[in-house]
Amino acid sequence: MSAPLLELDRLAVRLPVHGELSTVIHDASFEIAAGEALGLVGESGSGKSMTARAIMRLLPPRAEISGSVSYLGQSVPGFSRSALRDFRATQIAMIYQDPRAHINPVRTNGDFLLEAMLAQGVRPAAARERAVGLLAQVGIADGGRRLRQYPHQMSGGQLQRIMIAAALVTSPRLLLADEPTTALDVTTQAEVMAILGDLRVERGLALLFITHDLDLAAAVTDRMAVMYAGMIVEIGSSQTIHQDALHPYTVGLLRSRPKIGSRARIWVIPGRPVSAFEAGPGCVFAARCPYATGRCRTERPGLREVERQLVACHRAEELKGSVSFSAEAAISD
Amino acid sequence: MISQQHHQLGPADPAGPPILQVRGLRKVFKIRSEGSRRTENLVAVDGVSFDLPPSGSLGIVGESGSGKTTVARIIAGLEQPSAGTVLVGGSPLARRRRRRRRRVQMVFQDPYSSLDPRQTILAGLDEVLRLHTKSGKSGRRARALELLHQVGLDERHENLRPRSLSGGQRQRVAIARALACGPEVLILDEAVSALDVSVQGQVLNLLAELRTQIQVAYLFVSHDLAVVQQVTDDTIVMHRGRVVEAGPTDAILTSPADDYTRRLLAAVPRPGWKPSRRADGG
């Protein structure tokens, strides 16, 4: 494998809430090589979007960050203004989870899609042609007409695909895709994933793929990182995690998926999700883990190698293959 | 193809008259070309009809852009149909906004635009409860906290504003708000798609429980077929503004009759699945 394009080392982020800084990311370390796809999955509120925003340097004002984010060996937080502009214009792009919050409602889709290309000196006609071509690739056949329309005239999935096209116009080397297919039906999703797959092969596009769909992540990513309460608790080959997850939280997530063909009440991990700032000194998952011991509540496990995966659990070896929530489920029902 | 006629859904002997009766819904959007006075027609919805029994649950699935949200918005009274009728409990939607809001509630695909950015979570819930219940201040607070708990949030979130919530947390606030007024019809437009599986499971279980406890019917728009099976009795499949297939959800998911439905089922991600482009180019 080639040297990493992106490297996060012990990234931690604190944000002001009611005037006080509170932790939203404790510890995120991973790397992504050119052409590689890393999935980032985990509970709602665990810090997935914040991780992506930290990489883009788009954190809310007065956020505090520690640890390092480096791109091709250079520190992203250390970028000068012009280096940052260049980084965002030519190297990296982001597909936002909430398109309507990131698009100017009074400008047409065309203004939005062409902006970056025009800024780079591409001629309007050529830019338009490229935009229409990209829209066709993501399944929007009447791109010419769509460019004249406004964001509020698009369906949820159409707008999401306009965001995807906008992220690809500048041919970035690294794409941060935050739940890019949540508003898409599965046939359109398949098309979008096929395009991203082709770009990975053809131009070595690297992908950070944030999703809550573990089956999708397993199918389209090489490696997967699982986040809980601001910490990466497991990272390794997507297939291995999908089949033989080690961390009790990952096992619980995999068990919570609804399946076609079943109407039974969905099993869910007992207890309430915790935010990063409320996690005690021990394991972030201890309050919900059926295997928590005294040590788990006082000493936070770091990521360490077990069976070629990295997992943050004191008891990973002894629990391997035997994690079940049955005792816990019986109590909570 | 059965796109134009009305689909008789639900059990043969339904429990009373339908709470929602939709007939021949059509919606044409006019799109103005920039710099000219010419307009084009975009037919977003074409001849959509269905019934929803009280406490029933109907899924709407289909391609992106096929008209699902438009149908939902018309039923919620947020959009006027070009043709067709919507009856709620046998009568046309009440004109007065407040009554309609109480009977038919909608959770939007995009929670960002539906929450007031200046209002804290608690203040938003309190406002809805003040409008739709007779409870006093402390009763409303207790009810608001109960609603937050039901969607997997709690006291820690009550004084935050939407901006400080993650995408999934915002969506759960929107669901809590919709439930707060005790609607008879709850329209959920991709309302659980942004949630991780564990929280999603909690919300789906909650929806299933509510249906047995209070009289509420669901219109459930989603692209996730496993989720649709979980919460609906019947399903309609939309393609390019029309209904291409309708019937009991289990039957549609096990033996789809329409070609588009079959493609939909084939594209569900599973281990070893390889994303591929559509063969027909459309």
Ligand SMILES: Nc1ncnc2c1ncn2[C@@H]1O[C@H](COP(=O)(O)OP(=O)(O)OP(=O)(O)O)[C@@H](O)[C@H]1O
């Ligand atoms: N602007 C902000 N100010 C303070 N806290 C914030 C802000 N934005 C998000 N948070 C908090 O940071 C935490 C992480 O949020 P983030 O958006 O990264 O979650 P996520 O993993 O992307 O969740 P989801 O799957 O629901 O999108 C959440 O607990 C959220 O409440």
Ligand SMILES: Nc1ncnc2c1ncn2[C@@H]1O[C@H](COP(=O)(O)OP(=O)(O)OP(=O)(O)O)[C@@H](O)[C@H]1O
């Ligand atoms: N206000 C509007 N003005 C013009 N066209 C519109 C408007 N709202 C929706 N449309 C168009 O109507 C069609 C149906 O849109 P709708 O939002 O109902 O689709 P959908 O089935 O909900 O799709 P998705 O799954 O992507 O959310 C689309 O082609 C859309 O562009």
Ligand code: SF4
């Ligand atoms: S460290 Fe302890 S509490 Fe944490 S996941 Fe492992 S067994 Fe459970």
Ligand SMILES: [Mg+2]
């Ligand atoms: Mg997010």
Ligand SMILES: [Mg+2]
């Ligand atoms: Mg929609």
